[in-house]
Amino acid sequence: MTKAKQAAGAQTADSANLEQDLYQKRKKIYPREVHGLFAGLRFAGVSTLLGIYYIVPWLMWDGRQAILFDLPERKFYILGMVFWPQDFIYLTMLLVVAALSLFFFTALAGRLWCGFACPQTVWTEAFLWIERKVEGTRQQQIKLDKSALNRHKFTKKFTKHFIWILFSLFTGFTFVGYFTPIRELTAAIPTLGFGPWEVFWILFYGFATYGNAGWMREQVCTYMCPYARFQSAMFDKNTLIISYDQERGEPRGARKRGVDPQDVGLGSCVDCSICVQVCPTGIDIRDGLQYQCIGCAACIDACDDVMDKMGYPRGLVKYTTENALAGQHTSIFRPRIILYATVLAAITIGSAIGIAYRPMLELDIIRDRNSLFRETGMGMVENVYTLKLINKDVRAHEFAIGLEGVDGMKLNMPERVIRVESGDVVEAPVSIEVDPADLQKRTTQIHFTMKARDDPELFIVEEARFLGPYPGR
């Protein structure tokens, strides 16, 4: 086990202090505002992702919502494609691809996901931004919380929660807009004419946003996130981590600006504790890698800023690898990375091909449940089925229904040609008659065919069973 694993994973026996911290009652964390390269990157990530989330349901495609998970109709529209419950496998594949990407990026660059892309981080950042706009800086927030409840405090708190709740409701509204056409939802706002379940889910999702981003914050990462607990398994000595340079920093201590650390017998760390103040999970990076660290790099920006002011070189806290810290070469292309990348590429390409070539037709054959077979007045044996014709193609087609079975089998249905609109299902009751003398066995395999009349390439053959009496009876 590498040092990083020990530190980032389960707490070891000698880090009992950390364990105590973990189980302590939560102290509210007031992350100090930070500027710098990584704060800029996070702002870019957060605004892009929030933008995508709030804009996507408004995009249109061919006169309908481009991305719509139409649960009431049991159809998922994604751009030009329509997915059905039968296409469940592609959703599974998508999740596998997502999980593998997470593994790949974790092995390569540590907890990039947590610090820059996780919805928990993204919404918490937005909520922190609102909080700062209303309550002011970290110091002002702490002062406000310590002060007795007066009109000033009440106004500030009320304003903050009011904006938070509005923003949460808008988030919940957008969420429901992925499942119910968002333009219809918007049209219903003036009269509040939403369906009861739409109201419920707007409130539920809004409440979850408000609770997680406003109140829970880093506790979600510490207690709820499964990834935070197992991400260290993907770490090795070449994984990018955020680390404090112990060698250079210690012994830490305050000194005047511009003083050479060696002259006063100190390391580069001026012990200003700004790296702790900016940390959204309230840890001290100088204690080493901890599993609460979400890799947001706020401490890097903060420390670089201080180093600049002191006239010291940057990078006392920096992105590095365990190998680099030990003065060894960091290799990017290592078996673990190559393995993750290969499997990821294979499954992604496989899924893409699978989706591109997925069958455009489906023919479900449902046997009449009430009777196995029926004897007609003419001495024939009859089986009754319901055919479900599903057209997943983007165009409507007329389909000819055919039967391949025993000679002399007769297919009865009102219309032999059935038109199915794009993305539609048509049910057709059919019956098959045959002279029992033609049946060799009690169960006979038959095949229904469904062929598009305008496209010879578009057809499907489905197997069914025809049941009759025991032969010779």
Next chain:
Amino acid sequence: MAEQSTSEQEREIPTIQKWIAVLWPSFLVAGVETIVFFTLFDPEYVFAEYEVSRTGAYSIGFFLFWAFAILPCLLTMYFAKPCKPCASTRDGKG
């Protein structure tokens, strides 16, 4: 001594973590169960006798799954409580 330290440790687990340990895994499992169940079974057929929309059926289904998953989580919490050592081991006879 051992008994004291475990109960101390237990007391130090924040209440929030206990709530999460019950509500959160059950929520995740209920989500997966809802997706799988309603992919296989169309509520239009399963709940045909009840006057409930598909969205309503999905929602009710989800909360039923959640409620049922909360039970084993609660039981796990219950059984995870430290047991008192029996008298013989405590006295160092065992």
